[in-house]
Amino acid sequence: MGYIEPAPIKDLENPFESMMSRFHIAAQHLGLDDEVYNVLKSPARQVIVSLPITMDDGSIQVFEGYRVIHSTILGPSKGGVRYDMGVNIDEVKALAAWMTWKCAVVDIPYGGAKGGIKCNPRAMSAGEIERLTRSYTESMVDVFGPDRDIPAPDMGTGPREMAWMMDAYSRSKGMTVNAVVTGKPIVLGGSLGRTEATGRGVMVSALAAMEKLKINPYKATFAVQGFGNVGSFAALLLAERGGTIVSVSDISGAYYNEKGINIQEAIEFRNLNNGTLEGFLGAEKIDGNDLLTLEVDVLIPAAKEDVITAENANNIKARLIVEGANGPTSSKADKIINDKGIMVAPDILANAGGVTVSYFEWVQNRLGYKWTAERVNRRSDRIMKDAFDVVYKTSLQYDVPMRIAAYIVAIDKVAKTYKFRGGY
Numbered sequence: 001m002g003y004i005e006p007a008p009i010k011d012l013e014n015p016f017e018s019m020m021s022r023f024h025i026a027a028q029h030l031g032l033d034d035e036v037y038n039v040l041k042s043p044a045r046q047v048i049v050s051l052p053i054t055m056d057d058g059s060i061q062v063f064e065g066y067r068v069i070h071s072t073i074l075g076p077s078k079g080g081v082r083y084d085m086g087v088n089i090d091e092v093k094a095l096a097a098w099m100t101w102k103c104a105v106v107d108i109p110y111g112g113a114k115g116g117i118k119c120n121p122r123a124m125s126a127g128e129i130e131r132l133t134r135s136y137t138e139s140m141v142d143v144f145g146p147d148r149d150i151p152a153p154d155m156g157t158g159p160r161e162m163a164w165m166m167d168a169y170s171r172s173k174g175m176t177v178n179a180v181v182t183g184k185p186i187v188l189g190g191s192l193g194r195t196e197a198t199g200r201g202v203m204v205s206a207l208a209a210m211e212k213l214k215i216n217p218y219k220a221t222f223a224v225q226g227f228g229n230v231g232s233f234a235a236l237l238l239a240e241r242g243g244t245i246v247s248v249s250d251i252s253g254a255y256y257n258e259k260g261i262n263i264q265e266a267i268e269f270r271n272l273n274n275g276t277l278e279g280f281l282g283a284e285k286i287d288g289n290d291l292l293t294l295e296v297d298v299l300i301p302a303a304k305e306d307v308i309t310a311e312n313a314n315n316i317k318a319r320l321i322v323e324g325a326n327g328p329t330s331s332k333a334d335k336i337i338n339d340k341g342i343m344v345a346p347d348i349l350a351n352a353g354g355v356t357v358s359y360f361e362w363v364q365n366r367l368g369y370k371w372t373a374e375r376v377n378r379r380s381d382r383i384m385k386d387a388f389d390v391v392y393k394t395s396l397q398y399d400v401p402m403r404i405a406a407y408i409v410a411i412d413k414v415a416k417t418y419k420f421r422g423g424y
């Protein structure tokens with residue numbers, strides 16, 4: 001393969017390059033031909049819009065919005081929309097590609113996309129966020145569609161924003177189209193189990209990996225970075241299965257309790273405290289960065305990308321890392337982690353429970369039918385466990401770490417589908 005040399009990665013803090021370096025290694029193992037390599041590395045479509053919004057004080061502020069469709073080879077593209085000041089085109093491109101691989105790993109019939117708006121939702125009123133969300137949706141009316149591209153929540157967005165997106169899209173079409181977006185409130189056709197789905201999938205992946213490593217959940221300690229939708233549910237569900245969560249963190253800092261934090265109490269505290277753990281008395285406050293290097297069995301980074309880097313990877317003491325966030329480990333840290341013998345349940349596998357239940361939501365909307373929570377959970381648990389087993393088997397077969405194995409499974413599937421579909 002002519003593209004192997006020179007090593008393509010220079011700037012490892014760039015998430016797209018970070019994603020590409022793993023893609024590159026997996027492609028080499030698969031012996032992927034140059035043509036398919038080039039198709040899969042390039043996003044199919046990138047849309048950037050400028051969104052002028054009237055703020056509550058009467059001023060007009062211009063926001064930048066993005067939607068990147070990485071691939072529609074397996075089906076309509078799928079992926080969340082992120083509201084964060086760190087949003088930029090390279091990040092959205094990487095996140096879109098990760099969605100392609102994620103959907104392929106769990107074998108659901110979607111391609112990958114991601115959207116984002118560079119903004120700080122914490123500093124905006126509900127009315128300002130609503131106007132921004134509607135304006136973004138309106139400018140994406142020709143991009144989105146239940147058979148074309150289906151947004152969902154991500155960092156900084158949730159059911160409230162999805163309801164506005166569904167409404168804005170539906171108004172533009174003159175009819176209710178609830179399958180255009182997932183992660184909606186239940187009354188609007190949201191699925192039972194969707195809110196907890198990503199955290200639940202993290203729990204299933206963690207237990208599957210712990211079984212391989214012979215770590216008994218009742219004796220295991222966990223540190224969870226991020227106490228949002230992913231981290232808090234992962235922590236809660238693992239605690240319910242006997243795990244001791246010794247540390248959790250959010251934007252206010254990290255919290256440590258050697259005997260285990262009462263996660264239910266921490267969630268209730270956060271819900272009544274503006275969404276943060278600031279002032280939580282059930283644990284001692286420690287430096288946010290120290291959480292990653294605590295003496296625990298399992299580390300769950302569930303906040304954002306590039307938190308495990310070449311600088312701190314050497315100090316990690318956990319035996320298992322389960323990636324609740326997208327891209328929490330920089331590609332430069334991969335080698336250090338592997339050399340230390342730490343097992344990683346990678347993002348595109350471990351956090352795929354969210355998009356899996358998004359798929360169930362879309363299926364229910366299209367059927368005009370509602371599943372019970374029990375049915376949703378049972379089916380998503382099975383998909384997550386099966387995906388883990390396939391990736392684990394692939395890692396043994398190719399003698400590669402779990403992350404590369406997950407990419408091999410995903411790229412192989414997308415490449416084979418591409419070959420069958422053919423091109424011009």
Ligand code: GLU
Pocket residue numbers: 078079080081150151152153154155182326351352354355356358
């Ligand atoms: N934003 C979530 C993710 O990164 C969910 C995407 C979806 O449900 O479409 O996986």
